Amino acid sequence: MNKQIAKIGLVLLLITFGFNAQAQRKKKLANRDTKAWRYDVECEGIAKQGSKLVKVWSYSKNPKFAIGQAMKNAVHGIVFKGYAGGGNGCTSFKPLVRNAAAETEHAAFFESFFSDGGEFRKYVTAAADGNIAPGDRLKVSKREYKIGVVVNVATDQLRKRLESEGIIKALSAGF
Amino acid sequence: MKKNIVALVGIVMLTISLGFSQAKKPTLMVVPSDVWCNQNGYMLTFDNQGTQVKVPDYKRAFQENAEVLQVISQINGMMAERGFPLKNMESAIKTLESNAAEDNMRSSKDTGSGVSESPIDALKKVAKADIIMQLTWTVNKTGPKKSITFNLQGLDAYTDKQIATATGTGAPSFSAETPVLLSEAVLSHMDNFTGSLQTHFDDMFENGREIIVRIQKWDDWDGDLETEFGDDDEELGVIIEDWLADNAVKGRFSTTDMTADMALFEQVRIPLFNEKGRAIDARRFVKGLSKVLKNEPYSIPNKLVMKGLGRATIILGGK
Numbered sequence: 001m002n003k004q005i006a007k008i009g010l011v012l013l014l015i016t017f018g019f020n021a022q023a024q025r026k027k028k029l030a031n032r033d034t035k036a037w038r039y040d041v042e043c044e045g046i047a048k049q050g051s052k053l054v055k056v057w058s059y060s061k062n063p064k065f066a067i068g069q070a071m072k073n074a075v076h077g078i079v080f081k082g083y084a085g086g087g088n089g090c091t092s093f094k095p096l097v098r099n100a101a102a103e104t105e106h107a108a109f110f111e112s113f114f115s116d117g118g119e120f121r122k123y124v125t126a127a128a129d130g131n132i133a134p135g136d137r138l139k140v141s142k143r144e145y146k147i148g149v150v151v152n153v154a155t156d157q158l159r160k161r162l163e164s165e166g167i168i169k170a171l172s173a174g175f
Numbered sequence: 176m177k178k179n180i181v182a183l184v185g186i187v188m189l190t191i192s193l194g195f196s197q198a199k200k201p202t203l204m205v206v207p208s209d210v211w212c213n214q215n216g217y218m219l220t221f222d223n224q225g226t227q228v229k230v231p232d233y234k235r236a237f238q239e240n241a242e243v244l245q246v247i248s249q250i251n252g253m254m255a256e257r258g259f260p261l262k263n264m265e266s267a268i269k270t271l272e273s274n275a276a277e278d279n280m281r282s283s284k285d286t287g288s289g290v291s292e293s294p295i296d297a298l299k300k301v302a303k304a305d306i307i308m309q310l311t312w313t314v315n316k317t318g319p320k321k322s323i324t325f326n327l328q329g330l331d332a333y334t335d336k337q338i339a340t341a342t343g344t345g346a347p348s349f350s351a352e353t354p355v356l357l358s359e360a361v362l363s364h365m366d367n368f369t370g371s372l373q374t375h376f377d378d379m380f381e382n383g384r385e386i387i388v389r390i391q392k393w394d395d396w397d398g399d400l401e402t403e404f405g406d407d408d409e410e411l412g413v414i415i416e417d418w419l420a421d422n423a424v425k426g427r428f429s430t431t432d433m434t435a436d437m438a439l440f441e442q443v444r445i446p447l448f449n450e451k452g453r454a455i456d457a458r459r460f461v462k463g464l465s466k467v468l469k470n471e472p473y474s475i476p477n478k479l480v481m482k483g484l485g486r487a488t489i490i491l492g493g494k
Binding site (some may be wrong): 044047048049050061083085087089090091092094095155156169171172174175 | 197199200201252253254257258259341343346359360362363364366367369370372373376377380413447469
């Protein structure tokens with residue numbers, strides 16, 4: 001009897017580890033996608049002064065991870081990618097960091113900034129309570145989803161943080 | 176040993192002074208464009224020897240139009256947040272008026288004489304800034320739909336170059352009021368404007384400040400820019416060009432005009448700091464040329480006049 005319970009326990013433990021490892025692997029994949037700029041940012045409308053309302057399209061085999069990664073992608077996009085203008089009165093937005101080499105020059109800072117649970121979270125909030133519109137959940141291939149999440153990025157605060165770190169220059173720098 | 180210490184201290188002090196040097200900060204001011212003033216009826220018309228001339232009536236625009244105040248206030252706020260508080264044109268006009276009134280009333284306690292003011296001084300008493308942010312917007316209406324076309328131009332007051340811009344038409348709306356649309360327009364365009372302004376400043380720090388240098392002569396001076404000097408009979412105009420080539424950053428300048436009586440040099444790139452590490456402007460830069468001309472072998476007395484950070488004129492032949 002005791003042996004049977006031990007066997008079942010072992011099997012359950014292995015299953016749990018398996019799920020955990022699978023989740024870790026997907027998280028790593030999502031992070032790799034962010035680093036490779038495998039996401040799309042588009043302007044969603046005019047936000048309050050000092051912030052940008054954007055829709056981030058992230059890719060993942062599991063929609064849950066795409067939603068989780070959207071906030072990181074949004075901040076990454078504002079810092080390194082920018083976006084083109086479009087509808088809703090949006091104008092184009094150039095990335096905060098214009099120097100292409102900055103990401104490698106300040107690799108240590110960005111590594112910690114964009115780590116899971118890193119500082120990037122201070123500068124982004126979910127709009128629409130994090131709900132995904134039905135049209136923003138697209139299955140792009142047999143095994144992959146493209147998920148659009150609307151978030152609000154506090155660009156002014158983010159810019160000031162990067163200025164204080166010496167990664168970008170303030171407008172009044174040198175005067 | 177002592178000499179080494181003195182040299183070391185000298186180098187450290189020079190490094191510190193250069194490190195803490197700050198370039199002369201340009202002033203910025205938002206000014207409603209002539210087009211906006213004309214479209215909204217804020218113009219003064221006067222007869223200039225038979226020709227009807229229209230000039231913008233800024234004072235009336237600020238007194239009567241709440242929208243212009245809203246837009247300027249919002250732009251001022253956003254620029255202040257970026258460490259660049261702007262000059263407020265409405266306040267500048269009021270200050271000029273109160274200064275003029277005070278100057279008219281002021282008299283010396285001892286002699287009763289008034290404050291000295293030349294006609295040029297009087298002409299210079301206008302609201303001015305180094306960079307003018309020229310603002311235009313139009314409200315477009317298609318049936319019940321409204322949208323705003325917004326245009327903000329950053330103009331260098333001396334070189335007349337457009338150094339920053341943000342322009343575009345916002346999303347049409349059925350219900351939003353004009354002030355709301357205007358506010359959205361400012362919010363959506365200011366990042367692009369500051370972005371292009373940043374590019375201009377980056378260029379300035381790398382290649383020097385761009386200025387205009389003019390050379391003129393007094394009527395009663397018997398020399399001119401074709402007067403020859405030295406053993407190789409070099410003309411004065413060429414001597415001035417050589418000085419600019421030697422002293423401008425990377426020797427960059429363009430000779431736009433050169434006659435016997437005047438010369439105009441544009442796109443003159445001057446360093447932001449002199450050899451002592453002090454911030455300089457057009458006047459301090461051209462002062463060097465003024466001294467060279469005043470001294471042997473040229474011995475040309477001259478007058479140096481300035482206009483803000485970016486324009487200086489030398490008038491040859493006397494003070």
